[in-house]
Amino acid sequence: MINTTDQQTDNTVLLEKARMMYDILKAQGYPPLLNAEHIADLVGASKNTVQQWIYHRRLPYVKVGGFVRFPIAEIAFFLVNNNHQDEHETQLD
Numbered sequence: 001m002i003n004t005t006d007q008q009t010d011n012t013v014l015l016e017k018a019r020m021m022y023d024i025l026k027a028q029g030y031p032p033l034l035n036a037e038h039i040a041d042l043v044g045a046s047k048n049t050v051q052q053w054i055y056h057r058r059l060p061y062v063k064v065g066g067f068v069r070f071p072i073a074e075i076a077f078f079l080v081n082n083n084h085q086d087e088h089e090t091q092l093d
Helices: 004-027 036-043 047-055 072-081
Strands: 062-064 067-071
Touching (some): 036 047, 036 067, 036 072
Antiparallel strands (some): 062 067
């Protein structure tokens, strides 16, 4: 059973990390609504891979004038929430 206090703490930490990621992205000059090229650049993937993620609805997005755009705040939360580095430490030997 998960302790609700622990879950609230985890959520608070997650939101704080997302806020830090948001601030970093803004400081690097990313616009409020990102395009597929921005996402590809952020995660080191091809634009084609990002388009597949869109097709399979793996990324949060909105449509603006028929164009797919990614709200920077939602992408910051998505990146932090889907970071599995803490779960599986990688050795670079």
